Amino acid sequence: MGETTQEVTSPTVLFSQEERHSIVRSFIWSYITGSVKIAFPTDAELRDPVTKEKLLEVGIQDIENSTKTLFRDLMMMSSGATKATQDQVDTAINRLFGLIFNLRNGQRLEGILIKPEVESRVDSLEERVSGIEKLFEELRNRLKVQGP
16 A cells, blocks of 8 residues: 555666767777877886876776777777677777776877768868869969950
């Protein structure tokens, strides 16, 4: 008689799985094209107790595996360059998503994330502008030859 039922709902998250995938995709593209730079901890930093504490503060729990090797493995798995199950890929993407926040929070990530489609649009616009510049130059030359 005194029983109540509670409705179980999914927690509200800021980024859906699709949005996290999109951010990681943009990050990988930006890293590959050089618009994002990462300052990985050096061996000396990893041995330094103060640096270890800072890395722990930004959420890097496993100091020894927070190197380029872990990052490379996550990038390779997330991008499909390494064979993996869908669960492994999803886990790698989620870990990489968290790593992006941790790197930015630890001031070890510089640059902006560029979506691949935005970069291709910019390239296309640059080509168009170059073509228009050539046409204007040709028009100027013809006007010079013909005179007023």
